[in-house]
Amino acid sequence: MKAELGWLAFLPVCVALDLSDWPVLSFSDDISNFSDYKVVRINPGTEECISFLRTLYWKLPHSSLDFWQPPTSLNQFVDVSVSPMVSQRFFNELYYRKISYNILIPNLQQAIEDERSINNVQMDAHQIQFDRYNTFDQIENYLFDIHQKYPNLVKLREIGKSYENRTLWVVQIGKPSSERKAKLWIDAGIHAREWISPAVALSFINKLLNGYGKEEEITQMLDHMDWxxxxxxxxxxxxxxxxxxxxxxxxxxxxxxxxxTMSTMCCVGVDLNRNFNWFWATTGSSSDPCHDTYHGTAPFSESESKSVKEFLENTKVDGFLSFHSYSQLWLIPYGHKKRTYPEDYSSVLKPLALQATNALSKLYGTKYIAGTGADLMYEASGASHDFAKGNLQIKYAYLVELRPQNTMFANGFLLPEREILPTCDETWQAVKVVAYSLLNDTRLDSRVPTKTTTDLPFAASTIVTFMTKGPTVSTKEVVTEETIVPNRIMQCVDHSRYCKWWRVHHLCNKERVKNQCPLSCLPECKI
Incomplete structure (x- = not known):
């Protein structure tokens, strides 16, 4: 699709904005057809222009102007869906203020219809397909099926109900064990229109279950880790x-x-990713119930966010990943304020984020940027990953904005189905990096020999940061490898339960590992 370019002037000129005579749609959500809606990209060149766009963002209903990427700072793209009701006035304002723009999507309804494959009309209403966007009923039926098919690996846990009484299902995947196991949390679909995120989460479930007992890497992960x-x-x-x-x-x-003055406005919905108790209702959210970033009446006022909070408090996970779209960003706490970071941002969180995004890019060349949401996008308080890190002290907490990137021909939230599998596969490479670090930490905590940064491309540092309650207080303890018995008389027997794990991660070239793991590592034992 070719983008239309509106070069309206060489220099932007912005003046005060009067909204009193703007045509205003109802705040109702009753939009089922987006014919003649256009998605426009603006690159604001002055602070005055940003102020103009912010006024539109906070004052007009999303049914008139729906900001897919809100105005933040100079030269940061602003993407906005423009209703035909206000389009003439909107484009007149841009012309009057001499602001250049691109039309990314000339007809939003056509883009919505193009998003899903024609094959979807032939899909079984109960059969999931991993290269398609699936309905909630299809997803729920799939979860019931795997619960029955993999009773030794899967527990299906109901952690709460939505407002309309739908179940929040958490799939727990792992081999039962008495040992201390790492725990990784993954959530998706907190924002309803970000369809690629549930698709990615479902693909992780599928990869774990299909790989167990067949792929040694996945087998080791499920033996020593719960998802x-x-x-x-x-x-x-x-x-x-x-x-x-x-x-x-x-x-x-x-x-x-x-x-x-004109009518009664009735509004629906709370932005669940502004409803967590981390600097709640301070930045990047609205007290207006009609706004898309409405933060609710109180922290955890919503059953969905409250259910997740209670589950995380009880389960005490070690890692937290929340998937969103779009922009191709790997976001690190904290997002409520610019240049505000956890104590271990530079030593732990940022290095691991870079390792994860590097692993992701190796598959198809997809580029992600790592940093805080406040620094890279906009300030937003009450986000789940900030709560996970700041309040629950979960060591690794990230929010991932999936495909597409902010490019001239991107379709924003309407990622075509042909991109689902590549997105899932490349993201899986990054998730494994986080999983490796959790497993690495579990072994360190157990005083078990582990890989160092130079041994493994994805390993975390052997300096582990243990944070006490509060985001800026920490103590550091250097954990060293325990002594591995040298010069053991060689027999084709492994002397450590971690031998298979070390072999999978290419540590058999280490002399001490060879002594511990002859069966797994020595060629003469494989005859």
């Missing part, structure tokens, strides 16, 4: 995007009605 995957955190909103409004973002709890 907790919530494929759809906002089931009501997700269902609504299939049934009615493809661009819906929030959950579906009715918030409030209030009178204006």
């Amino acid at each position: 907790y995957i919530l494929p759809v955190m906002n089931p009501d909103g997700y269902v609504h995007t299939f049934a009615k409004n493809r661009m819906w973002r929030k959950n579906r709890r009715p918030s409030s009605c209030y009178k204006t």
